[in-house]
Amino acid sequence: MPLASVSPHHGDPGDPDLLQWLQHRFDQVVGLDPLAIIILILLFLIAIPLTILAIYALQHRRSAPKP
Amino acid sequence: MINKAPAQAIYYGWFIVAASFFISLVTVGARNGFGVFVIPMSDDFGWNRGSISLAASVGFLLNGLSQPFVGRLYDKVGGRKLMLWGLLILGLGNVLLAFTTHLVFLILVFGVAMSIAMSAGSMNTTATILARWFKRKRSTAVAISAAGAPMGGLLLVPLTAYLITLTDWRFTWAVLGLLILCLALPLAYIFMRDNPQEYGLQPDGDASTPSNGQPRSQTTPASLESDRWRDAFHHPPVWQLGGAYFVCGFTTAIISAHFVPYAQERGFSPSLAATAFGVMSGLNFLGVMAAGALGDRFGRKNLLGLVYAMRGVGYASLLLIPDPWGLWGFALIAGFSWIATVPLTTSLTADFYGLRNLGILTGLIFSAHQIGSAISIQMGGTLRDITGSYDLPFAIAGLFLIGASILSFSIQERKYSSRSRRAQPQPIAPGV
Numbered sequence: 008m009p010l011a012s013v014s015p016h017h018g019d020p021g022d023p024d025l026l027q028w029l030q031h032r033f034d035q036v037v038g039l040d041p042l043a044i045i046i047l048i049l050l051f052l053i054a055i056p057l058t059i060l061a062i063y064a065l066q067h068r069r070s071a072p073k074p
Numbered sequence: 075m076i077n078k079a080p081a082q083a084i085y086y087g088w089f090i091v092a093a094s095f096f097i098s099l100v101t102v103g104a105r106n107g108f109g110v111f112v113i114p115m116s117d118d119f120g121w122n123r124g125s126i127s128l129a130a131s132v133g134f135l136l137n138g139l140s141q142p143f144v145g146r147l148y149d150k151v152g153g154r155k156l157m158l159w160g161l162l163i164l165g166l167g168n169v170l171l172a173f174t175t176h177l178v179f180l181i182l183v184f185g186v187a188m189s190i191a192m193s194a195g196s197m198n199t200t201a202t203i204l205a206r207w208f209k210r211k212r213s214t215a216v217a218i219s220a221a222g223a224p225m226g227g228l229l230l231v232p233l234t235a236y237l238i239t240l241t242d243w244r245f246t247w248a249v250l251g252l253l254i255l256c257l258a259l260p261l262a263y264i265f266m267r268d269n270p271q272e273y274g275l276q277p278d279g280d281a282s283t284p285s286n287g288q289p290r291s292q293t294t295p296a297s298l299e300s301d302r303w304r305d306a307f308h309h310p311p312v313w314q315l316g317g318a319y320f321v322c323g324f325t326t327a328i329i330s331a332h333f334v335p336y337a338q339e340r341g342f343s344p345s346l347a348a349t350a351f352g353v354m355s356g357l358n359f360l361g362v363m364a365a366g367a368l369g370d371r372f373g374r375k376n377l378l379g380l381v382y383a384m385r386g387v388g389y390a391s392l393l394l395i396p397d398p399w400g401l402w403g404f405a406l407i408a409g410f411s412w413i414a415t416v417p418l419t420t421s422l423t424a425d426f427y428g429l430r431n432l433g434i435l436t437g438l439i440f441s442a443h444q445i446g447s448a449i450s451i452q453m454g455g456t457l458r459d460i461t462g463s464y465d466l467p468f469a470i471a472g473l474f475l476i477g478a479s480i481l482s483f484s485i486q487e488r489k490y491s492s493r494s495r496r497a498q499p500q501p502i503a504p505g506v
Contacts, residue, residue, distance in 0.1 A: 023112040024334045030235045032348035041236040048233045056261045059092045
């Protein structure tokens with residue numbers, strides 16, 4: 008077994024076969040169009056930093072000193 | 075009684091936690107997705123699996139081996155600089171991979187440059203930064219940050235797979251790179267700060283002078299803190315934590331690397347195996363969050379011992395309970411423990427050894443984790459070939475977990491931890 012298929016425990020690459028199995032299972036469970044899934048995930052990813060920035064900006068406006 | 079800092083509703087450290095969560099999510103998720111590229115890239119270039127796996131193997135080893143050096147660099151230049159450079163190289167590396175034309179290029183970019191950069195932007199670096207910003211809530215803060223990793227796997231691996239399906243692998247590498255460069259890097263630039271004291275803040279957002287009138291951060295130094303990082307090895311905790319973390323790497327890598335052949339050996343359908351693995355991955359998130367919160371409330375070493383014991387029960391379930399219930403038992407029990415070791419190990423290291431050499435010490439302990447991982451993957455395959463089944467390697471993993479649990483329980487947390495030591499009156503220097 009090559010070291011390539013190492014655990015995703017600490018940011019190591021996942022096993023390609025296992026990832027294929029997971030993708031098929033994900034398809035079965037979610038059943039959405041791939042494009043819709045991509046858009047949803049990207050929107051979610053973009054929303055996280057924007058939310059952090061928005062909360063910080065709101066707080067900053069209420070006179071919090073920036074460290 | 076500790077007064078809250080009046081100027082800020084949310085302590086600035088929590089913004090660093092949030093940024094760390096997102097950075098872990100994007101960087102770990104993008105790296106997990108490498109497996110998805112294996113088949114399309116192999117098809118395009120006519121590489122066999124072994125050849126392309128070489129890039130991941132080199133990357134895995136370099137990532138583990140570089141951690142102490144990166145940790146030492148952290149102690150010298152600070153986490154903010156290290157993280158910014160790490161993210162920049164990771165992002166550019168992903169974009170560069172879109173232009174791959176040769177295996178050597180893939181090995182150099184992914185296996186070498188990005189793997190060392192990954193050490194700089196890793197959970198270890200964020201955890202080490204957070205250890206400065208939090209003391210009472212240290213393990214909660216590190217846990218939230220670490221929870222980005224399983225979340226990244228759950229989001230970015232499907233994103234990678236579907237992007238490859240709809241476009242091609244070159245475009246997908248570029249998208250992953252842009253996510254790091256356009257989202258994670260700016261967030262790190264805006265929020266990552268090394269030290270709360272430089273900005274007039276105290277760990278946990280406490281007021282700088284508690285009711286006893288002494289600066290809180292200076293009243294309870296870590297008992298094993300020293301100018302020289304090598305001194306840490308004169309005391310048992312670093313061996314206990316490192317030894318247990320070796321077992322952590324051993325017992326997580328063996329199952330992840332051999333999960334597919336194990337499932338095939340036992341006759342599980344890909345659908346069942348994938349569902350069990352997916353459930354286990356989802357539980358990582360809950361497990362690490364629970365471990366973080368409980369670690370701040372109760373003793374951390376007992377919780378760490380319990381986490382290893384739980385994982386051992388998971389292995390026992392896999393070996394002793396008939397299929398498929400054994401698999402489900404493993405997924406449910408071990409899933410909670412998978413990443414729960416991260417906040418507890420990092421927090422205990424900081425509690426015992428302080429912040430001065432925390433970078434290199436966490437790096438060294440993490441190296442033990444990666445060495446355990448590498449040994450278990452090879453050992454699992456070899457013993458499977460000799461015995462014809464995974465029973466023996468998984469039994470060894472279970473036995474190792476008993477050892478890791480005992481090692482963790484035997485740590486003298488009360489004796490060494492800065493959390494359990496009472497504040498000592500500081501001598502006042504003349505003229506101060």
